Amino acid sequence: MATSVNYGYVNARIRGMKSRLLGRELLESLILKPDTDAIITELGKTPYREEIEKAAVQHAGLACIEVALRMDIARTFRKIYSLFKKEMDEKYARILLNRWDVHNIKTILRGKNIHEPSSEILGCLIPAGQLDEATLVELVKQPDVRGVIDLLATWRIIYSLPLTQHFKEYSEKRDLAVMEYALDKFYFAIALDTIRGNTDDDRIMREMVATEIDVTNIRSVLKMIRDRIPIEEAQEFLIPGGAVLDEKRLVLLVKAGTIKDAMKQLAGSPYEFLGQVPEETFKQEKISVFEKELERFLIRKGTGWFFGDPLSIAIAIGYVWAKFTEVTNIRIISRLKMADVAEKIIREELVYV
Amino acid sequence: MLQKMTKVQVVGPKTDLQTVVDILYHTGTVHLEDISKTITPGDTILRRLEMVKGGETATLLAKIGGIILALPKTKGDAGEQVRLGEDLQRKNPEELTSRANQLIDQLESTTRDLATKKSDLELNLGSLSRYEKIIEKIQPLESQLPVLEGFEVTVLLVQKEFREVLEYIQAALREITKNQFELISADVDATTLATVLIFNKRYSEQVHSFIFSQNVNEVRLPSEYMGKPFHEILTLIGERRKEAGKEIAAIDEHLQNLATTWYQELIVLQRILEDRNAELSVFSKFGQTEYTFVIMGWVPKKYVQKTKKALADTFGARVIVNEIDVPADKMNAAPTFYDNPWFVKPFESLIQLISPPKYREVDPSPLIALFFPIFFGLMVGDIAYGLIILAFATVVKRKYRMYEWLQYLMNILAISSIPSIFFGFLFGEFFGNFGEMMGWIHPMTFLGITWNRIDAMIPLLILAIAIGVFHVFLGLSIGVLNALTKGDRHHVCDKCGMIIAITGLLVTIVAMTGIIPGILVNLGIVLILVGVPLIVYGGGFFGVFEIMSTVGNILSYARIMAIGMASVVLALVANTLGGSMDVLIVGILIAAMLHILNIILAMFSPFLHSFRLHAVEFHSKFFEGGGTLYSPFKKSMEGKNE
Amino acid sequence: MVDWGIPIGAGIAFGLGAVGTGFAQSKIGSAGAGTIAERPETFGYMVVLVAIPETLVILGFVVSAMMIIMLK
Amino acid sequence: MEQANPTRMELIRKSAQIKLAEQGRDLLREKMDALIQEFFRIMQNVSRSRDELDAMADVAQQSLLIALATDDPVTVKSASFATKRGLSLDITGKNIMGVPVPVIEKKRISKSVFERGYSIISVSGRIDEAAEKFEGELDLVIGLAETETALKRIGGEIQMTRRRVNALEQVLIPQLKSQAKYIKNTIDEREREDLFRLKKVKKIIDRKKKAPGDVAAAPPVTPSSIVSG
Incomplete structure (x- = not known):
């Protein structure tokens, strides 16, 4: 009973936050703005005001918008995390947040791998995850890849496990991807592990994570077909635990040989829509077109949770997706606007309005 | 009453814009409309007027906001702020800007530096405690280690599932260091093993490069702690923490000092600059052509002449004020301007709590002003309570003049206490039955009923329901009126049907109980049969269910009687309990406490x-809401838009 | 002998109403607190929403009071 | 003008020189023609690659823009950290009509997404595509570097050959010819002079034969006086 009461509070706050998301009209008005400065002014009248003002102190133009958006995402996610932490079990929020941690760790490893200066690496981090700024700064201070991993281990941060295990392989092959795959798989494994329970929330969260795994796998399969990766290697790039597509089925997809045939095999699954992209996309093997469709699907599904059980994790999932989409859309608009791209194309590029 | 509004368009040569704006600002009658929203980007003739000098103020505001953010929260000193405000208001814009710049120069870099330093220290503290955690875990191992000169210590973390690697490492180390090493392991937690390794410094390089290739992690410590014994590191960390804490405290104090000196002025300056910004941002609402400007707005009909005259006095025919004919159905966009007598005013704020009415709706505030105190009075219904509430409201009103909302609230309470006293006479209540016990007052007899609230429960219930019927019917009638103004046939039918059906239902029920001739049951059924199709036509099939909810609404008025009852019973308990005490003073004390509780409840x-x-019950019958409040363009504009 | 039936019935009528109201209000209250934290302008709505379930306890009170007074 | 020794030997030598120069000129002309042919062939190639490169650069820029817009610039940058590395190329050479031309090893920069050093799982296809386009652009740039250098070298060679031909044709050959002409003229002149002198001698002898007494009076004819006269 206790949780449902808390959900009343948390979800009411999240709904309140949702009501401050910008509507379609505002995005439309941003598209119609003449230049970047006008977009900044317009955003200054929205809930982004504080971030825009802060960013404007150090940046101008596009950088100002992008920095503000990044700060906003970080702030929003941390807020949701602290709401969950205060009011109930934060394990769900952790799943939502940890993808930023994975991004940050990867970026640090990549940067250390090529000995990029610390300031460059720090500039690419988004402290929206569980690893706070202090941790990230200290990690970046380490001299090399091994140092980063060791520090993670010293601080008992779980991501050191897959990294340590694959460090040897990495240092033999000098190929960072080895560790990245390990990290990615580890993230999903941990996520699925936390929500193995039988509660409604676990079920909802599981569905979302599993769908994400599906989408990621389909994307990987498409890339594999395109680059003619031998089937034996395929397993390495696939994540177990998808909602509809298990490993066997995915291997079958890779075996199909052409994207067209693979997509035919998806008929009857929720991903049937991929078969309906324009014919020439199959020939050109343009992954990004499929990807866009997949992302739209995921976002629709994600934001669709708003209509789920009002006293469950569904609302938070819906909000996170909606927020993320909004930020992406604003970024697309402002960047393409600066590059003087026609309004029609901008509208096409928007992830989901 | 809602005032009639006229849409006006002010057109004039661009050169006069500033003066025109000034005059409109001083006249304070025009509710500006944002013209830029109606301009499509392709429009070549009418363009949006760009804000002049807005950027500068906005930058100042952003900087001042940043400074205020960095300073610790300080209590606003109203008196000081008023004094500073008057001081600053007297300055002209240039002086104000330079004053702002002066403050920014003085404070910005300092506050920013301090804030950065503080956050650095806090980050430092954060990572220190992370290091501390692991060192505490492995410290116990230290005592088992020999302290040797020329030896190096390193700590390995091993996953328990891979613990066999330790044996391999041991063997390899024996080889590398010619057996000059020591190795001790202990659990850190359920999954991890810590191994302290001590070896001759001579082999440092080989050992490290060997460990490097193994499936274990080396504990990393900041370079300044490297090679020190753990207990020493812990002390160092403790010292560092204390130091950082002191530094933070020093920074806080510094910031606090700055805040005591500058906070009030910064706040006032921010407010003034915000005002100015709002004034300037008004320009972006205007449209322009090559040589002229266009201002759109709404003016209450009674102020149109005044506005026109103000402009004509200065510009003659150069600036034109057009009254634009707005078709009735477009008038919904007009702002809502109440112009109610003083005793209705407080109740407007109640409606605004939810949402102001649209322009074409009937203004519900006079009705609230009438019924709210009656309901309140019926529920409280006690002379003493009414007097106390009145006194309370007056005192609070005096004491907290600056809170506008509190003023409204207290006005409502004060107005509502009058009917409470009146109904107190009717019910013969003074601290519940205390007045009656003392023989000061008795319930009046009226319509053949003695209105003692405990005895006359049923009549009171009937009275409450009757009020409900009346109130709901009133609501429905206003709904019909609103629908008629809007020309919405469906709604008219819906509401009329509801009135007829409910009447039918009531007649049927009353007739069945035999209070009125039983023959009227037929009339009731006929009425229901007439009403239902009307509702179905107006509100669709599901409209029929509305009948039930409307009946529920009517029954909901029973709360008037019920809450009153609760209040009476509690007063009764207070008196009885107080009276049954042997010691008089205790009895009075207990009674007083309960009465105070009751009064607090009675207010709430x-x-x-x-x-x-x-x-819920009344508004749902007609009220739509969602209007915009009339907020004319003038100094200290209503609401800072947020 | 005292007839306990009426007071017990009245107690149940009132008590269940109060429990129902409490249950509903706890949920609405926590949600309302959340909403107000995010959007203070909805305060008015929230006050009304929190007050809505009071109907239950009031009706319970009316019923129990009527039982006691009228069934004497 | 350099004075030549007006002897027959010299004349023969000059004629031989002229012939050689003319032969050389013709040869150089032929070479130039061949080079020009080659030049145009390569140039067509280059301009085609250039157009291709321009188009590719546009496409690459476009896809980078989309990637930056949709995925955050920091994500793109992070992915770029993973793929950042040096690029070494082997350069050998070959000869076209005696012109040394570089040959750059055709190493494909374009990688499969699996070789970029990041995990495909979390990097979007947009970033992949942008990377791919830029790698393609780099491929083209390297190819173009080869052909364009060849083109430049051949162009230089053509110019040099033309200068040589011009030098032969307009300086050396006319010079030699004029020298030969001079020598020839001088020799001719001398021959005419000799003839005249012989005729004169003959006349004197004839006169002496007519009046033998006069012979003593007449100065003796010496070969030197003949020569000096």
């Missing part, structure tokens, strides 16, 4: 429920 509960009866 009847208030809430009268409000609720209006918001």
